[in-house]
Amino acid sequence: ALIPLALLVSAALVGLIVWLTRRLLTPRRALAAAIRRREFHVLYQPIMEIATGLCVGAEALLRWRRDDGTDVPPDVFIPLAEEYHLIEPLTDMMIGCVVADLADMLRRDHDVHVAINISAADMQSGRFLPVLTEALAAAGVAPRQVWLEATERGFIDAALARQTLERARAQGHLVAIDDFGTGYSSLSQLATLPLDGLKIDKSFVDAIGRDAATSVVVPHVIEIGHGLNLLIIAEGVETLAQEAYLRAAGVGFAQGWLYAKALTASEFLAFQETTNGQRVSPFLASLA
Ligand code: C2E
Ligand code: MG
Ligand code: MG
Ligand code: MG
Secondary structure (H helix, E strand, O other): OHHHHHHHHHHHHHHHHHHHHHHHOOHHHHHHHHHHOOOEEEEEEEEEEOOOOEEEEEEEEEEEEOOOOOEEOHHHHHHHHHHOOOHHHHHHHHHHHHHHHHHHHHHHOOOOOEEEEEOHHHHHHOOHHHHHHHHHHHHOOOHHHEEEEEEHHHHOOHHHHHHHHHHHHHHOOEEEEEEEOOOOOOHHHHHOOOOOEEEEOHHHHHHOOOOHHHHOOHHHHHHHHHHOOOEEEEEOOOOHHHHHHHHHOOOOEEEOOOOOOOEOHHHHHHHHHHHHOOOOOHHHHHHO
16 A cells, blocks of 8 residues: 555656746746846847948847757747746847947947847837947947847837837937838838838848749839838848849848858957958948
8 A cells, every 4th residue: 555655645746846847947937037147148140231242230139048058049039028028128138238249349340330129029118229328328339330120010109119210310320120021011101210221021032033922022122212212231141143133123231141140249340350351331431
């Protein structure tokens, strides 16, 4: 009679341990703990000027490396952070990392530009710009070194988004709409938004020369950008054929594995120095 009892007790114990582990390691707790433990780092993917082949800046891309060494992509953890109301600490930490990296890079190279993504939740809370502005001021970094990328999902509260973008531009940030064409904002609304640039989503770039149905849209996306007098940046450029298409279509800037993957801050700085040498981008010169 003792053996079944011992089995019962151990089964109950195992059950308790499994239940406790599940409770403690819910995705929300795991993410909150990761933010506290700063298990994140930022990588920088170069942005190229197509006409000159010069590097003009980089997009800051957040990475979550878990204890076990696995990387969780931002497409997974940013929606999670939004859902669990953890986007504020996550964004604050990201801004802190980027501004520290940028200040450090600017000590080594006089002209570095970094594009930061504003999540939809950041846009709606209205907190993003004040937090960034304060961090830049504290680090002594000029706002013009920072570009901002906002997605259409962030424009649900159109008045707030407009106010944030107008303030950002007034402070000297360049502002681009990200993943253009994948959201649901109306073109008439887009036309009146205070924007400097438009990023063509990777799905459109992928379609060039491949997917007939999607590629029909690409010249129109580019035409909209030109019509609205926006800088155009293509993302996810992987082949010379795609670059040739974009160059012929008058797209000014490109980003993708054809040039570089996302790099650490030091790797990015080395990439920019090697690529540019003493040459200065006419675009960057026009900003100064
Ligand atoms: P996105 O802004 O559209 O970023 C571009 C994504 O495309 C990046 O993925 C980049 O690594 C990837 N990519 C770039 N070139 C190529 C290429 O040639 N081939 C392929 N296959 N992929 C390429 P990543 O880093 O996984 O980022 C995914 C999205 O997560 C980004 O999309 C961005 O919206 C968001 N994200 C990343 N970091 C942050 C952040 O710090 N804050 C916020 N709010 N969002 C972020
Ligand atoms: Mg982006
Ligand atoms: Mg995209
Ligand atoms: Mg993008």
